[in-house]
Amino acid sequence: PRPILLTRHGESRDNVRGRIGGDTALSEAGGLYAKKLANFVEKRLKSERTASIWTSTLQRTILTASPIVGFPKIQWRALDEINAGVCDGMTYEEIKKNMPEEYESRKKDKLRYRYPRGESYLDVIQRLEPVIIELERQRAPVVVISHQAVLRALYAYFADRPLKEIPHIEVPLHTIIEIQMGVTGVQEKRYKLMD
Ligand code: F6P
Numbered sequence: 798p799r800p801i802l803l804t805r806h807g808e809s810r811d812n813v814r815g816r817i818g819g820d821t822a823l824s825e826a827g828g829l830y831a832k833k834l835a836n837f838v839e840k841r842l843k844s845e846r847t848a849s850i851w852t853s854t855l856q857r858t859i860l861t862a863s864p865i866v867g868f869p870k871i872q873w874r875a876l877d878e879i880n881a882g883v884c885d886g887m888t889y890e891e892i893k894k895n896m897p898e899e900y901e902s903r904k905k906d907k908l909r910y911r912y913p914r915g916e917s918y919l920d921v922i923q924r925l926e927p928v929i930i931e932l933e934r935q936r937a938p939v940v941v942i943s944h945q946a947v948l949r950a951l952y953a954y955f956a957d958r959p960l961k962e963i964p965h966i967e968v969p970l971h972t973i974i975e976i977q978m979g980v981t982g983v984q985e986k987r988y989k990l991m992d
Contacts, residue, residue, distance in 0.1 A: 799845075801932060801955065802838070802940040803948050803974040806857040807831045811886075812970065818878060818885035820855050826991065827861070830971045833990040835864035837973065838940055842868070847937035851928075853877040858942045865940070875924050878944035882915020907964035918964050922950045929954055948974075955983055 807827030811819045823831065842848045849869045852858035853876035862870055884892050884899070893900040903910040911917035925947065932939060932951075941951065949966040952958070955976045958966065968974070971991040977984040 799936065799978075800841075800938045801976045801978075802841070802938070803952060803968075803976065804834065804861075804940070804942055804972065805945055805948060805968060805970050806855075806861040806942055807834075808970055809857040815888040815890075816886055817889070818881040820857070822856055823860050826971075827857070830991055831861045831864050833971075834861065834942075834973070835866070837988065837990060838865050839867070842938055842940075845938050848939065849935075849937065850940045850942065851876060852942045853944060853947070855944070858944070861942050862940075868940075873928055875928050876941070876943040876947055879918065879921050879946035880912065880915040882912035884912050884915065908961060918946060918950065921946055922960075922963070925950055925954075952976075956985065957983070 806823070807830035808824045809819075809827055810821040810824055811817070812827070813824050838850075849871060850862050850865055851871050851873055852862050854872050854874050855877055858876070859872065881887075884896070899913070908918045911920065929951070941948070943951070945968055946964070948968045949963050952966060952968060952974060953960075953963045955978070969989075971989065973988040973990065975986040975988065
């Protein structure tokens with residue numbers, strides 16, 4: 798069985814300020830996570846010559862991958878974070894205050910709620926299909942460095958979790974979720990590299 802390693806990017810400057818979306822660089826802690834991840838990946842995949850590193854097209858995932866050397870890196874637009882449309886760059890408090898109806902609709906049905914001029918979780922799940930097909934086809938290990946909403950959807954696919962749970966699955970920062978697909982089913986390990 799070959800592992801798939803799922804991780805969010807290291808903490809970004811927007812994570813620190815509580816802003817959603819955007820395309821900011823990493824915080825100091827996020828930069829430290831990138832180094833720890835590189836260490837982990839180099840040890841874990843030492844003997845795996847054909848492994849690859851997949852990121853989104855957003856800086857925070859590319860910067861998180863940058864200390865990893867010795868493996869090819871591929872950028873996927875389909876791995877970009879959920880598009881928050883008109884809410885991009887806002888905090889949840891700002892959305893609640895300035896767009897209370899949007900805030901309430903999302904709370905009521907987070908799976909189906911689509912941000913104005915943006916995406917819903919269902920949209921994200923749909924655009925991930927080619928990524929999933931390619932992940933299934935790979936014989937070698939893959940490290941996927943992406944974002945909270947996208948990783949919830951990918952994780953749910955491999956862990957066989959129901960659709961309605963997806964927007965609520967816990968995918969914390971600075972934690973690697975290792976998935977192994979064997980004949981007996983899927984095995985999962987989590988490695989928390991930082992607090
Ligand atoms: O806050 C980080 C983040 O990745 C945002 O960019 C994104 O909008 C959000 O998480 C997705 O999580 P939720 O669906 O719970 O708002």
